[in-house]
Amino acid sequence: AQKITQTQPGMFVQEKEAVTLDCTYDTSDQSYGLFWYKQPSSGEMIFLIYQGSYDEQNATEGRYSLNFQKARKSANLVISASQLGDSAMYFCAMRDGTYKYIFGTGTRLKVLA
Amino acid sequence: NAGVMQNPRHLVRRRGQEARLRCSPMKGHSHVYWYRQLPEEGLKFMVYLQKENIIDESGMPKERFSAEFPKEGPSILRIQQVVRGDSAAYFCASSPPPFSGSGYNEQFFGPGTRLTVL
Numbered sequence: 652a653q654k655i656t657q658t659q660p661g662m663f664v665q666e667k668e669a670v671t672l673d674c675t676y677d678t679s680d681q682s683y684g685l686f687w688y689k690q691p692s693s694g695e696m697i698f699l700i701y702q703g704s705y706d707e708q709n710a711t712e713g714r715y716s717l718n719f720q721k722a723r724k725s726a727n728l729v730i731s732a733s734q735l736g737d738s739a740m741y742f743c744a745m746r747d748g749t750y751k752y753i754f755g756t757g758t759r760l761k762v763l764a
Numbered sequence: 765n766a767g768v769m770q771n772p773r774h775l776v777r778r779r780g781q782e783a784r785l786r787c788s789p790m791k792g793h794s795h796v797y798w799y800r801q802l803p804e805e806g807l808k809f810m811v812y813l814q815k816e817n818i819i820d821e822s823g824m825p826k827e828r829f830s831a832e833f834p835k836e837g838p839s840i841l842r843i844q845q846v847v848r849g850d851s852a853a854y855f856c857a858s859s860p861p862p863f864s865g866s867g868y869n870e871q872f873f874g875p876g877t878r879l880t881v882l
Binding site: 655757 | 785795797799804805806807809812820853855856859870871872873874875876878
């Protein structure tokens with residue numbers, strides 16, 4: 652069965668430092684997509700970055716990069732140069748071969764001034 | 765281009781009442797998905813609808829919950845006889861048809877409706 656695991660309930664990072672949020676996944680599908688979303692305290696889900704299972708290069712979007720290690724089934728999110736506004740819940744999600752998204756339980760990131 | 769719209773943003777109901785949550789997809793999107801987020805948890809898939817069709821309702825509780833996406837108007841998630849355990853955030857997402865060549869089939873999420881059952 653498909654599953655997303657985020658083992659870090661909470662993380663702290665100093666402003667301007669980089670931080671890595673862990674995500675591992677389990678699927679028997681060959682074709683799948685991996686997503687990261689940010690959920691600030693206001694509650695909306697903000698799309699950050701996407702990685703397809705056949706993409707050979709790691710995805711990058713501004714300060715966000717996805718460290719995709721297919722053999723290890725991991726899709727860690729790296730945020731460089733953290734900002735106070737990065738404080739939020741972060742969810743890793745997988746879309747199976749069709750349309751269904753499976754979400755992890757999230758990591759709460761707190762950026763310290 | 766307006767994003768996915770959900771209303772109300774906050775809804776308070778007493779036990780036994782009905783809750784109706786509305787979702788208007790992005791312009792040009794004909795596919796709608798509902799997810800539920802219980803406190804301190806990730807989102808969980810509930811149902812996938814196209815206009816006038818329920819495609820997959822495998823995540824819907826068997827009783828009291830129903831969803832529709834009529835030909836005209838928003839998608840509605842309806843919860844009858846609400847109980848305290850229904851308190852959660854309910855997110856709607858929309859997408860163009862999957863595998864329509866529109867990229868990686870991203871679902872665009874609305875701001876959510878926070879349901880509180882007293």
